Amino acid sequence: MRRPAPLPVAPDEQPSDDQPVRRGRRARDETPEAVVTTIAPAADGVDGADPGIQDPDEPPLTQRDVWRAARARRKALKSEIRRFTQRSRRRRMIWLSALGALVLLISGTALAAYSPLFAVEKVTVIGASSLDPTQIEAALADQVGTPLALVDAGEVKAALIAFPLIETYALEAKPPHELTVRIVERTPVGVLSSDVGYTLVDAAGVALATTDAQPAGQPLLEIEGGTESAAFESAGLVVRSLPADLRAQLTRVQASSTDDVTLTLGEKTVVWGSSEQSGEKALVLTRLVAANPDAETFDVSTPAVGIAG
Structure with a gap:
């Protein structure tokens, strides 16, 4: 890189023959006097006053003044904290009020209920x-x-x-x-005859009452094995499944096993079979009796093929 050419010298600054040409910096004694202005930084006070220097015209600070200033500062801090926590305090107050009302309601209800x-x-x-x-x-x-x-x-x-x-x-x-x-x-299904009389029982075999004569409207139960047998359970289910019109005509129930239940309706004998499909069997029996009023025996053990004879 080429060095730039020196600046031209004014005519009045041309050196004389008696004065040698000086290159480089000016001599220290030829440096013009500089006017230096010092500006003091303003302090954080009134009118640029130094906070560390007390104005002689103001009264001196006392312990009471310091206490008041500290109290004012704490008060301002509490006010700011209260302002920023107002929402959370309101929410907490609502929850506490609701909880208190619930506890009061439960306590009042319990006291009233046990009073x-x-x-x-x-x-x-x-x-x-x-x-x-x-x-x-x-x-x-x-x-x-x-x-x-x-x-x-x-x-x-x-x-x-x-x-x-x-x-x-x-x-x-x-x-x-x-x-x-x-x-x-309990729904009685009939009576059992014994030496002590006639005992009214339900489908579970529970004795309801014992009388000397057979109660009206209750069929006589002739079950092999008694109330503890599976045949009795099957017969009880059959009796409870009968519609009211057939139940009113029932006078005797016989069963030797769960699949051999026979009913007596007045002068008619009905071979029922097991307690399965009892609802369908009752419907078939009703239709057979209506279609064959003079028949004395009916077989509905297979409800799909009802027989009247």
Whole structure:
């Protein structure tokens, strides 16, 4: 790279013959005097004053002033924190209020339920037909005065065991003062003859009552093996599947096995077979009796091929 040519020298700055030509920097003594202006930086104070220097015209700071300043600073900090946490505090307050209301509601409900305000004053029996409802209500009279929530199911069960006709029952509390007992009675399927008389039984073989004479409307059961046999179970299912019109005509049920159930309807004999397809067999029997009123025997053991003779 070529060095640039030197700048031209003004005529009045041309050196004389007596003055040698000087190259390079000017001599130190020929440097023109520079005017230096010093500007002090402004401090973070009023009118550029140094915060570390106290104005002589102001009163000196006391411990009380320092305390007030610190208190004002803390107050401002708390205000900022409160402003930024306002939403979360509101949300927390809503949750706490809801939880408190729920606890209060549960506590109040529990106290009211276990208090005499909801004590039993009336026992109502629903579903009794063969049984006398007043007798069942009298047996449960001990529950009167007991809070509905404290009714002892064990005591109720012990009182209802005295009624063999009751198959199942359910308790319903109806505030403020009513206890409802819904019962399902056992369905008798016939009577068993023995030396002590006639015992009324249901399909499970439970003895419901014993009388000296055969109860009206109840067929005589002649089952080999008694109530504990499979033949009795099959016969019970057959009797319970009969429609009301056929059930009213039933006078005798015989069974030697599960597949050999025979019914007597007045003067007519019906070979039923097993308890399977009993609904279809009852429908076929109804049609056969209507179509053959003078027939004395019917065979519906195979419902697809009903026979009247």
